[in-house]
Structure formats: structure tokens, C-alpha cells
Amino acid sequence: xxxxxxxxxxxxxxxxxxGYYVNLGIGIPTLVANYVPEGIEVILQSENGMLGIGxxxxxxxxxxxxxxxxxxxxxxxxxxxxxxxSASFGMIRxxxxxxxxxxxxxxxxxxxxxxxxxxxKMVKGMGGAMDLVAAAKNIVVAMQHxxxxxxxxxxxxxxxxxxxxxxxxxxxxxxxxxxVTDEGFKLLERAPGxxxxxxxxxxxxxxxxxxxxxxxxx
Amino acid sequence: xxxxxxxxxxxxxxITDGMTLMVGGFGLSGIPENCITALVESxxxxxxxxxxxxxxxxxxxxLLLQKRQIKKMISSYVGENAEFERQLLNxxxxxxxxxxxxxxxxCRAGGAGIPAFFVPAGYGxxxxxxxxxxxxxxxxxxxxxxxxxDFAIVKAWKGxxxxxxIYRNTANNFNQxxxxxxxITIAEVEELVPFGELDPNQxxxxxxxxxxxxxxxxxxxxxxxxxxx
Numbered sequence: 001x002x003x004x005x006x007x008x009x010x011x012x013x014x015x016x017x018x019g020y021y022v023n024l025g026i027g028i029p030t031l032v033a034n035y036v037p038e039g040i041e042v043i044l045q046s047e048n049g050m051l052g053i054g055x056x057x058x059x060x061x062x063x064x065x066x067x068x069x070x071x072x073x074x075x076x077x078x079x080x081x082x083x084x085x086s087a088s089f090g091m092i093r094x095x096x097x098x099x100x101x102x103x104x105x106x107x108x109x110x111x112x113x114x115x116x117x118x119x120x121k122m123v124k125g126m127g128g129a130m131d132l133v134a135a136a137k138n139i140v141v142a143m144q145h146x147x148x149x150x151x152x153x154x155x156x157x158x159x160x161x162x163x164x165x166x167x168x169x170x171x172x173x174x175x176x177x178x179x180v181t182d183e184g185f186k187l188l189e190r191a192p193g194x195x196x197x198x199x200x201x202x203x204x205x206x207x208x209x210x211x212x213x214x215x216x217x218x
Numbered sequence: 219x220x221x222x223x224x225x226x227x228x229x230x231x232x233i234t235d236g237m238t239l240m241v242g243g244f245g246l247s248g249i250p251e252n253c254i255t256a257l258v259e260s261x262x263x264x265x266x267x268x269x270x271x272x273x274x275x276x277x278x279x280x281l282l283l284q285k286r287q288i289k290k291m292i293s294s295y296v297g298e299n300a301e302f303e304r305q306l307l308n309x310x311x312x313x314x315x316x317x318x319x320x321x322x323x324x325c326r327a328g329g330a331g332i333p334a335f336f337v338p339a340g341y342g343x344x345x346x347x348x349x350x351x352x353x354x355x356x357x358x359x360x361x362x363x364x365x366x367x368d369f370a371i372v373k374a375w376k377g378x379x380x381x382x383x384i385y386r387n388t389a390n391n392f393n394q395x396x397x398x399x400x401x402i403t404i405a406e407v408e409e410l411v412p413f414g415e416l417d418p419n420q421x422x423x424x425x426x427x428x429x430x431x432x433x434x435x436x437x438x439x440x441x442x443x444x445x446x447x
Contacts, residue, residue: 047319057447062441065248073441073444085391085395086319086326086394089320093337123315125294125296126294128317131339134340164339165343
């Protein structure tokens with residue numbers, strides 16, 4: 001069975017380590033915050049200027065001066081901090097953020113990512129995505145393996161305008177966990193009940209399969 | 219020293235057609251509401267606005283777009299505004315989209331006397347077109363130039379009569395770097411106090427960067443995406 005969005009987030013949460021500073025993008029990545037493993041502490045960064053993002057506010061307590069990068073009202077946890085946008089991207093660019101999780105339209109076998117613009121559709125802008133992918137030490141992409149009409153989104157080369165090149169380290173899709181290596185997409189884990197053959201068929205880029213591929217543990 | 223002006227109308231004196239403005243805020247958080255309203259009322263047009271976003275249809279910079287007062291936007295994300303989209307598709311509006319961190323740093327550099335700098339963001343993408351590339355520590359970087367503006371307009375939580383500013387929570391965002399990069403910087407604040415009353419340890423923007431300051435009124439502080447538990 002292909003993973004649900006929640007399960008993709010749950011699997012990505014297993015990448016978190018105690019003490020990590022993490023930037024979560026909009027969409028599935030945001031859900032990762034719900035699955036932080038017991039006994040470890042991670043601090044969430046929001047590129048509009050905060051560390052220590054807390055849960056959404058209780059009804060009636062939302063603060064217009066306290067939002068996340070998706071412009072949703074949030075809270076700040078004890079020990080959090082606020083700073084301006086240039087300091088925020090300084091900590092991103094300077095390699096201080098341990099892990100960045102974001103969504104993508106396409107990823108190439110070289111680790112290129114396309115996530116911000118679809119020609120012919122309204123261009124909204126890249127926001128902070130180009131800064132994040134160009135600088136983060138460790139980038140995990142949360143995505144669907146194929147488009148709604150069955151086209152692979154893990155490609156030899158991206159067809160859409162790029163957000164960054166040679167930067168994605170790992171992909172957690174609804175079908176598989178994949179490491180992006182110099183040689184191509186290396187299959188690490190399968191979604192429960194999904195075969196290697198199914199993953200191969202859904203992957204246009206070069207898929208490296210070595211030995212027995214275990215099922216994900218969720 | 220007298221930086222205090224009566225209101226937004228007085229603060230925006232000297233902003234004329236065709237000027238370049240920096241406008242602080244992220245989404246609708248920390249935007250200079252009073253000055254935006256005063257700019258709409260002034261009828262000034264042909265503006266180039268450097269601002270992370272372009273407001274929504276009926277609030278923030280969306281109000282200036284509705285009156286066709288903006289010629290060009292320099293932003294990182296402009297997706298929340300239908301009038302913006304219409305003007306863009308009709309070729310009535312120019313837009314320069316810039317990675318958010320690069321935009322913030324270009325403002326900071328403008329205020330700090332750094333004419334240009336190298337960053338990795340955008341390398342290998344359409345953002346890199348026409349830009350010098352240099353490799354540092356094995357990684358390609360793009361040459362980006364500083365931004366300055368005829369006027370920078372920022373919003374702070376508290377300010378004093380010397381122009382010292384304190385921002386609140388995530389309403390700091392672009393206000394702090396932009397406050398440094400205006401030929402003239404206007405600050406509107408929720409609470410204006412006599413100098414000496416703010417703790418010098420808590421100041422985000424030292425008054426040296428601020429030319430005009432006033433206490434704003436009737437802050438709506440609209441929430442773009444109310445999300446509750």
C-alpha cells in the first residue's frame with residue numbers, strides 16, 4: 001500500500017535526531033512536527049524569523065505578530081527566539097540548520113529539485129525555497145512518487161524550472177525511501193506491501209537496487 | 219533632534235511619482251498600515267516597491283495595487299493577490315522575483331555599505347541568468363547587488379523620539395534590514411515613548427537609521443491564515 005501523507009511525515013520524522021534544528025516546508029513537511037519521536041528534542045525554525053515553533057494557538061488566542069512561513073498563526077515554545085529575515089537566512093545559509101524538509105514537483109537522479117514554478121500557471125515566487133536548498137546540509141524531500149496521471153516525478157532530469165541543483169540527499173515518497181547518490185537513486189526502503197518492481201516502474205531516473213530491500217517501519 | 223512627525227501623511231512627505239520604496243513586513247505581519255493608507259490617499263504613482271510580499275486584494279500593498287500606484291514589485295512571493303495576478307498577466311505590472319534570503323541580504327547590504335556579495339541561492343536556476351558565478355570552497359555562488367531605496371517604510375512595536383525601535387515576535391522580519399537601507403527611513407510604531415524610556419539593551423534598530431517616526435493609529439493587524447488548535 002502506498003503511504004498516506006501522514007505516513008510519509010511519520011517516516012521522515014525517523015530522520016530527526018536529538019538537538020536538531022529543523023526547517024519544515026509547507027504541506028506534508030509541516031506534518032512531520034506531529035511525529036517527533038519520544039525522548040528527543042528538536043527545535044523548529046521558521047524562515048520569517050523564529051526558532052522554537054510551538055503548536056497552533058488555542059481558539060481565540062491567535063497573535064497577528066506570531067506567524068510561520070506559511071503565514072499561519074502559531075505559538076512559540078519556551079526557549080524560543082525571534083530575529084529578522086536576514087539573520088534567519090544567515091543561519092540557513094551558514095549551515096546552522098541541521099535538516100530541511102520540503103516538497104517538490106520533480107527531483108532528478110542528480111539531486112536537482114523543481115518545486116516553485118509551473119510554466120503557464122501563475123508564478124507566485126520561490127519564497128525561501130532556493131535559499132534553503134542551496135545551503136542546507138541535509139535536505140529530505142517529501143513527495144508523491146508519481147503525478148495524478150501516473151507520470152514519474154523521480155526523473156533523469158527535471159522538466160520544470162529548477163529550485164536548486166545537486167542538493168537533495170533523500171526522498172521519502174508514498175512508495176519508497178530513496179537516497180540520492182552520485183550514481184543515481186538508491187532504493188533504501190519500500191512502503192509496506194509495495195514491491196521493488198512497482199517502485200522501478202514508477203521511477204524514470206536510474207534506480208539502484210542492491211540486495212534485499214526492507215519494508216519501512218512505521 | 220526632532221524626528222517625530224504628527225502622522226502618516228506628514229511622514230510620507232517627499233515621496234513622489236516613480237520613487238523606489240522598501241516596505242517592511244512578511245505577509246500581513248508587521249506591515250506599515252498607516253503609511254500604506256497615506257500613500258493610497260496621496261495618489262502617488264509609478265512606484266517600485268521592494269517588499270517580500272504584495273499584500274492581499276484589499277489589505278497591505280494590495281491597496282496600492284488596486285489603485286494602480288505600483289509599477290514594479292521586487293519580492294520573493296506574491297501568491298495571495300488576485301488583482302496582482304491580473305495586472306501581471308496583462309503586462310501592467312513588472313515583477314522581479316528574488317529568493318527570500320537573497321532579498322533580505324540585499325537590503326541588509328544596502329544599509330551596511332556592502333555593494334555586492336556572493337550567495338549560493340539560485341545557482342543553476344533562472345535566477346542565475348546574467349549573473350557572475352564564482353566558486354568558493356568548491357561551491358558555485360552568484361554575485362548579488364545591494365538594494366537601497368528612496369524611502370524605507372517600516373513598522374515597529376515600540377519606538378522612542380530618537381528613532382530607536384523594538385519589534386515584536388515575527389513582526390520583525392524584513393523591517394529590521396530595510397530600516398537600514400532607505401535614503402530616508404520612516405518608522406511607524408504602536409507605542410511612541412520619550413527617548414530614555416526604552417532599555418538600550420533591547421533595541422533592535424538603533425535610531426541612527428531612522429529619520430522620521432510617529433505613533434500609528436487604528437491598527438487592524440489582519441491575520442492572513444488564522445489557524446487554531
